Amino acid sequence: MHDFPVADRTSARRQQTLTTLYSDHHAWLHGWLRKKLGCSQHAADLAHDAFVRVLLLADPQNIKEPRAFLATTAGRLLIDGARRRKIERAYMEALAIQSQEAGMPDPAAIHVALQTLERIALMLAGLPEKVREAFLLSRLDGLTYSEIATQLQVSPSTVKNYISHALVHCYHTLHGADPL
Structure with missing residues (x-):
């Protein structure tokens, strides 16, 4: 063996x-x-x-x-x-x-x-699925954090964190820095 x-x-x-x-x-x-x-x-x-x-x-x-x-x-x-x-x-x-x-x-x-x-x-x-989805729902579809929270079945504060994460990720990607 x-x-x-x-x-x-x-x-x-x-x-x-x-x-x-x-x-x-x-x-x-x-x-x-x-x-x-x-x-x-x-x-x-x-x-x-x-x-x-x-x-x-x-x-x-x-x-x-x-x-x-x-x-x-x-x-x-x-x-x-x-x-x-x-x-x-x-x-x-x-x-x-x-x-x-x-x-x-x-x-x-x-x-x-x-x-x-x-x-x-x-x-x-490069974003996690829910983060990307929240970001696109906000930016493309114009949904509020509460509407996104309902659709993703999370809290509005979680949506706020998702959007913040997406924005930081985009900033770091655009400026060549390593994401946090």
Whole structure:
């Protein structure tokens, strides 16, 4: 019998948990998303992204209800994508208005703006889910802290902490400093 170090056994158990989770639930999640979206390719992308989130978890073996967890994670990814498209649409509408008023915008300016939107999306992706969701509900949807608290099922003071955390994170990301 081999006597493997604890770290190796933990890593092997984690890998087995992830392998089992993927093999037992990937087809189900893909089918569930395909029914919701009506597009097999988009469903495959979202299923992949949901499993990437699982890979990033510290202890995936603590997931008690895998399908509920995966459905919630995929639902949040759908919401994030919808919000990103909403930002892109708003920007494109602003560009259209600007082009009508002052002529066609410079293609380089459009490229820089799209890069900026992508940077914002990546910056927000670095936040914990509830923090990011609270921040977007506040900034994009214009909800009050009380409304956000109701939607996220937390207290308004927790929402205030989430927003503060998001703002500090954004500041540090923009200025190249390490987040707290």
